[in-house]
Amino acid sequence: MLVAGDAAALLDHWSREGISYALRSGDLAGHAAARLAATADDAEAHTAADHYEQQVDDVLGVEMTASGTLMNLFTRNPGLVHTALTRLPPAWRRLDAYIAGRTSVAGIMTTPLVRTAAALATRLPLRGARRPQSAPPHS
């Protein structure tokens, strides 16, 4: 069985955007299904299915890893991410390009400035992240 989109848990962890992931993985799955239909035996079918999984990893996995890193960073220190995105012109320009569809989260996360900030921020203590609430006292 080939799964795509939400069924394959493909989405951007940071923006929660899932439509382009559904469209792009659906396109790959359609081509993989055509290849599967033309296979002669189980071994060829497995190869075709593995190829689909690899394509999804290569194309969408990279973006999901980058958005997961950004989400972790944001969860650990939302104030820092907000300040970087609103006050640092290179970061702001990247966000602008992302919103305009000219780059992906992977494109934001691979700039030297953001990569350095991400590496440093993982060493910072958690700030502003939502913490578990204690249970209300019994009345």
Ligand SMILES: Cc1cc2nc3c(=O)[nH]c(=O)nc-3n(C[C@H](O)[C@H](O)[C@H](O)COP(=O)(O)OP(=O)(O)OC[C@H]3O[C@@H](n4cnc5c(N)ncnc54)[C@H](O)[C@@H]3O)c2cc1C
């Ligand atoms: C409230 C909300 C807001 C969102 N906003 C955005 C946004 O702004 N931008 C963005 O990119 N993403 C957004 N998403 C995510 C986006 O909607 C999904 O990632 C995307 O629609 C996934 O597409 P899909 O084709 O994988 O699944 P779906 O769009 O869920 O399509 C699956 C279809 O299969 C049908 N189906 C299910 N089971 C069966 C069955 N057994 N037999 C036949 N049909 C079946 C369902 O009825 C549905 O029509 C949002 C999601 C939610 C819930």
